[in-house]
Amino acid sequence: MMLDADGYNGVDLLLQYSVEIGWGFLIAYLVSAIGIFIYVKLARTFFAILCLSSLITPLFFGMSVQSHIDSVLNNIMYMADAIILYMSYFSSLAIKFDSHNNAFSSDANNALI
DSSP, X not given: OOOOGGGGTTTTOSSOOXXXXXXXXXXXXXXXXXXXXXXXXXXXXXXXXXXXXXXXXXXXSOOOXXXXXXXXHHHHHHHHXXXXXXXXXXXXXXXXXXXOOOXXXXXXXXXXX
């Protein structure tokens, strides 16, 4: 039996992909994005860990066949994540994260200004 290119998705997988994993990453990404928007230091660290885990976990899902547009959009997303991480750690925005340690304090309201 011969498989077409799409039939090779998941060959030699070590971790079975489930919808719950996808939803978990989406919710975690949204929570960390909101935290970064209001300059929460913990959200910045969580976003960095999330970015690293999103690079590592696909290695366990086996072979993946993607269209060109999927590959381009993934690369754009990785570059955007890298820019956000760089700006939050190494630009003048890093000072705002140091001054707003707690999202539930009154200082978090000033971060939106």
